[in-house]
Amino acid sequence: MGEAFEGTIAFRVVVALRDDIVTMALKPGDVISESDIAGRYGVSRQPVREAFIRLAQQGLLLIRPKRATVVKKISPDGVRQSRFIRESIEVEIIRRVATAPAAETAAVLAELIADQEAASAANDSRRFHKLDELFHRTLARLAGVEYAWQLIDDHKMQLDRVRYLTLGVSSSQRAIAEHKIIAEAVSKGDVASAEAAMRAHLGRAELLLNQTIEDFPDYFE
Amino acid sequence: MGEAFEGTIAFRVVVALRDDIVTMALKPGDVISESDIAGRYGVSRQPVREAFIRLAQQGLLLIRPKRATVVKKISPDGVRQSRFIRESIEVEIIRRVATAPAAETAAVLAELIADQEAASAANDSRRFHKLDELFHRTLARLAGVEYAWQLIDDHKMQLDRVRYLTLGVSSSQRAIAEHKIIAEAVSKGDVASAEAAMRAHLGRAELLLNQTIEDFPDYFE
DNA sequence: TTCTTTCATCTTGTATGGTAGATCAAACTT
DNA sequence: AAGTTTGATCTACCATACAAGATGAAAGAA
Numbered sequence: 001m002g003e004a005f006e007g008t009i010a011f012r013v014v015v016a017l018r019d020d021i022v023t024m025a026l027k028p029g030d031v032i033s034e035s036d037i038a039g040r041y042g043v044s045r046q047p048v049r050e051a052f053i054r055l056a057q058q059g060l061l062l063i064r065p066k067r068a069t070v071v072k073k074i075s076p077d078g079v080r081q082s083r084f085i086r087e088s089i090e091v092e093i094i095r096r097v098a099t100a101p102a103a104e105t106a107a108v109l110a111e112l113i114a115d116q117e118a119a120s121a122a123n124d125s126r127r128f129h130k131l132d133e134l135f136h137r138t139l140a141r142l143a144g145v146e147y148a149w150q151l152i153d154d155h156k157m158q159l160d161r162v163r164y165l166t167l168g169v170s171s172s173q174r175a176i177a178e179h180k181i182i183a184e185a186v187s188k189g190d191v192a193s194a195e196a197a198m199r200a201h202l203g204r205a206e207l208l209l210n211q212t213i214e215d216f217p218d219y220f221e
Numbered sequence: 222m223g224e225a226f227e228g229t230i231a232f233r234v235v236v237a238l239r240d241d242i243v244t245m246a247l248k249p250g251d252v253i254s255e256s257d258i259a260g261r262y263g264v265s266r267q268p269v270r271e272a273f274i275r276l277a278q279q280g281l282l283l284i285r286p287k288r289a290t291v292v293k294k295i296s297p298d299g300v301r302q303s304r305f306i307r308e309s310i311e312v313e314i315i316r317r318v319a320t321a322p323a324a325e326t327a328a329v330l331a332e333l334i335a336d337q338e339a340a341s342a343a344n345d346s347r348r349f350h351k352l353d354e355l356f357h358r359t360l361a362r363l364a365g366v367e368y369a370w371q372l373i374d375d376h377k378m379q380l381d382r383v384r385y386l387t388l389g390v391s392s393s394q395r396a397i398a399e400h401k402i403i404a405e406a407v408s409k410g411d412v413a414s415a416e417a418a419m420r421a422h423l424g425r426a427e428l429l430l431n432q433t434i435e436d437f438p439d440y441f442e
Numbered sequence: 443t444t445c446t447t448t449c450a451t452c453t454t455g456t457a458t459g460g461t462a463g464a465t466c467a468a469a470c471t472t
Numbered sequence: 473a474a475g476t477t478t479g480a481t482c483t484a485c486c487a488t489a490c491a492a493g494a495t496g497a498a499a500g501a502a
Contacts, residue, residue: 266484
């Protein structure tokens with residue numbers, strides 16, 4: 001997002017609150033108020049209020065006029081549709097890249113996968129997560145639609161909350177293997193295989209979601 | 222978007238400004254200020270400020286800290302990528318609906334097309350535009366991803382600004398003919414034809430964009 | 443007891459005053 | 473004349489005070 005207000009207090013509050021929400025320090029259903037947060041951060045209500053507005057538009061908060069503001073519960077159907085949107089766009093991206101692969105494509109993807117293997121070997125899950133994201137964003141860049149990835153990124157916050165609930169079960173080995181299949185198909189210009197591999201790669205999240213709903217029913221609508 | 226603040230002044234300002242921007246009453250590059258708009262609507266600066274924040278997050282305004290706020294110029298690349306997103310999602314939607322068409326599908330789409338023909342015959346272009354939108358949103362509903370359409374709708378605002386610049390050239394006849402082809406393929410469960418028809422239907426906008434950039438260069442980045 | 447009503451106390455919404463950064467033109471210096 | 477500095481005047485940012493709706497518990501009526 002082109003956040004053009006980085007120096008402001010409101011920006012600091014947005015970043016802090018968003019982090020708290022995604023990492024589940026603020027749990028779905030938690031009630032917060034402008035004065036509450038203002039006091040906690042030692043600022044006035046005004047910048048907090050503006051942060052609330054921004055986070056509400058991102059689907060993380062629900063401002064209830066004259067009542068209170070709550071951390072939005074995760075909507076299973078919303079997550080499902082976010083996945084639908086992501087799969088639609090990423091499939092189209094992979095088609096474009098595979099249809100006319102640029103010269104650099106194979107090398108760039110291979111290097112990213114090598115980095116991922118290094119991070120996996122070092123058990124650095126945070127770095128692996130970053131590299132995983134970078135892999136997908138790079139594909140968007142190669143397709144000339146990096147902005148489209150930003151859109152996915154916005155909606156990925158909901159998914160990230162789910163992901164955070166299931167920390168540690170991420171099998172980076174399998175993800176890397178799937179990345180390799182995708183990269184190979186793309187580099188060869190095999191559109192159909194690339195699309196199928198991407199769908200398989202993204203499809204695994206569905207099971208994860210259902211499991212998570214069972215484990216943490218209070219966090220979902 | 223689940224705008225949950227309909228009774229407020231800020232909401233009225235958002236609606237009014239968004240309408241002004243989409244209809245080009247406020248032109249790309251126009252400079253506005255909180256006090257300016259506040260005075261014009263007879264309200265205080267506070268709700269105007271909040272409206273600015275919301276519109277900035279929707280990509281219609283650019284708030285420049287300590288300087289001024291301008292109506293964002295239209296980014297040709299942004300419009301192109303919005304089209305990419307829309308096509309990705311709508312193609313996936315049409316696939317889903319065509320793969321397993323519900324019983325009601327054919328009848329629902331036929332009725333919508335009939336309404337469109339009536340609006341076209343009556344030369345009611347505003348009503349036709351609404352029905353055109355409804356056709357696409359209905360497909361999303363039939364695919365069980367109506368929320369995905371809301372996403373398209375948000376990003377469609379940029380396209381709507383372009384569309385408004387080229388008023389009158391909308392050939393509703395051709396659009397209706399294309400809708401018929403789509404509806405028929407979907408009803409028959411012919412996935413490949415439905416997808417191709419949808420791509421062709423959405424693809425026409427590219428030419429329109431290039432023409433518009435030539436005609437109104439000042440409104441684009 | 444059970445239902446109704448009142449009212450203290452939450453909340454967000456709005457108005458307004460002051461602050462500091464950004465801009466630009468006029469005055470000044472060289 | 474050309475470049476520099478100053479200062480008036482914009483702007484958005486923030487703090488604060490007040491208004492009004494929503495809530496829930498306590499007091500009162502049946």
